[in-house]
Amino acid sequence: MSHVVIVGAGITGVTSAYELSLLGYEVTVIDQHLFPAMETSYANGGQLSACNAEVWNQKSTVLKGLKWMARKDAPLLLNPSFDLHKYAWLIEFLGHIKHYQTNTIETVKLALLARQRLFEIADQEKIQFDLEKRGILHFYHNHADYAVATEVNQLLCRGGLQRYAVTAEEIPSIEPNLTGQYYGGFYCPDDATGDIHKFTVGLAEVTQRLGVKYLWGMQVDEIQHRDHDVLIQFQASSENMQDKHDINLGQLQADAILICAGVQSYSLAHMLGDRVNIYPVKGYSITIDLKDQQSITAAPWVSLLDESAKIVTSRLGSQRLRVAGTAEFNGYNRDIRADRIQPLVDWVNQNMAISTEHVVPWAGLRPMMPNMMPVVRRGKRDRVFFNTGHGHLGWTLSAATAAIISQQIQQYYPVS
Known part of the structure; x- marks a missing residue:
């Protein structure tokens, strides 16, 4: 089974974890907070x-x-x-x-697909x-x-x-x-409309039943891109109340890494040799x-x-x-x-x-992003993917972009 590590447990990270788990991937999600959806996915306007x-x-x-x-x-x-x-x-x-007109029309089409997919997920998984x-x-x-x-x-x-x-x-x-x-x-x-935090928490519980693992209170320190895998090194975040002196750097090997880290995606992309502005x-x-x-x-x-x-x-x-x-x-x-x-x-x-x-x-x-469009694509290097940069439409677009990036990962690194 191919292993994908996702950085970020907001709405885009958790929906991506869900779609990848349905495709048969082993998925691990790393988040610096102790619970899902604690940043931009916590208390937004609620509009789909x-x-x-x-x-x-x-x-x-x-x-x-x-x-x-x-x-x-x-x-x-x-x-x-x-x-x-x-x-x-x-x-x-x-x-x-x-590009105002072209990007607006493309965003509408993506939002309509996302709305349909989110309703399907909520109905199928009985998320309140x-x-x-x-x-x-x-x-x-x-x-x-x-x-x-x-x-x-x-x-x-x-x-x-x-x-x-x-x-x-x-x-x-x-x-x-x-x-x-x-x-x-x-x-x-x-x-x-709906509560983005409730949905993300509910879907995270569903993904855990599907086998997705979560590493809470951990921040990514270094990502090493190698020929046959990606090595992610992490340590306890400032929220993690364990004694930092007793915690050695942890690490994970993955067949691919997916960045869904909201505003932190900017620095993580730089670490991976990409520019995600x-x-x-x-x-x-x-x-x-x-x-x-x-x-x-x-x-x-x-x-x-x-x-x-x-x-x-x-x-x-x-x-x-x-x-x-x-x-x-x-x-x-x-x-x-x-x-x-x-x-x-x-x-x-x-x-x-x-x-x-x-x-x-x-x-x-x-x-x-400067063009107001989400970044849903491969990185410059193999085994690196992005699903981030949704701006004010993360709640609206996430169900579609999660499905799109999961299919891209499947195209390049099918489940073994």
């Missing part, structure tokens, strides 16, 4: 959103970013301090503006993760934003998305709990505990996306509402800033009649 597949590579995005630099509460925030990686990434981002198949409603506050969105919608529909325009009068019939005034919107009835783009979320009957009744069940504020919502069961947004270019900083959380709370108070007394804040780093 083919309707949000538009890539960001547009001049308008750059202009908005420059305009918002002085606003701490802006949807997109760029720390102007010099960082070579950040500015090289931004220059490369600009270079992909010419607060799945709601009630669609996603995008709404707009003025004619100018709606006109731009109409052009984007035409592009998304060219990729196969089923999404239609709704008037301001029709919005309450889709989600009656919205309390604001809106110009119009678009509704994608086939998109869904991932930059960490911070996003924030709040999880509102709905503790009173008024809030339980008044919280929306249909997933929402306010295009002007770049804020999304997902109902996670009867007593939780997830609200997420913002993009912050500030390196590997994981601090949860109060001035970035407060706009999410304010937005909820403006748009729905629920209590924001019980709010849990979170911040995570999206692993984002």
Whole structure:
């Protein structure tokens, strides 16, 4: 049996482990945390959103970013301090503006495949993760934003998305709990929401029953590429409470290695002789505990996306509402800033009649490529593969990219 080592136990790593185990591979997953899905896959916006597949590579995005630099509460925030990686990434981002339409259509197609595959996995494995198949409603506050969105919608529909325009009068019939005034919107009835952390934990349990091994609390120190295998050396991470003096470096031999390590994929790829230009783009979320009957009744069940504020919502069961947004270019900083959380709370108070007394804040780093496309391919060297760089669409795309990379591995290194 061929052995594949996966680095990273977030949504992409665990879905890849699942697909590889179904193909008959021996799989070992290494993660620096003590549990699955503890970084970007912990508390994201919750949307399985083919309707949000538009890539960001547009001049308008750059202009908005420059305009918002002085606003701490802006949807997109760029720390102007010099960082070579950040500015090289931004220059490369600009270079992909010419691929905006092609990449958006390709992302839509991938998202539709992923949505179907994730539903299949959840049904087959009986994973409970607060799945709601009630669609996603995008709404707009003025004619100018709606006109731009109409052009984007035409592009998304060219990729196969089923999404239609709704008037301001029709919005309450889709989600009656919205309390604001809106110009119009678009509704994608086939998109869904769910708790990414619950799903990843549940699928990790399934893979363990299928024979996948997990090494928790271990960080990869060195990867040696050899003629007939790959040697991975690791040691206890900072979370591992064992006495570090009693732990020798561990090592694993593998027929292939698959990098699914989120923002850490950048340095791991460099170790392997590859350039995977991932930059960490911070996003924030709040999880509102709905503790009173008024809030339980008044919280929306249909997933929402306010295009002007770049804020999304997902109902996670009867007593939780997830609200997420913002993009912050500030390196590997994981601090949860109060001035970035407060706009999410304010937005909820403006748009729905629920209590924001019980709010849990979170911040995570999206692993984002300059072209906004995931890296799903072989490395420069034999036996090296990547499934990473999904940006803000890791939850949406992971089920498809896991199947694709597993088939690539099977093509080059079939189970012996």
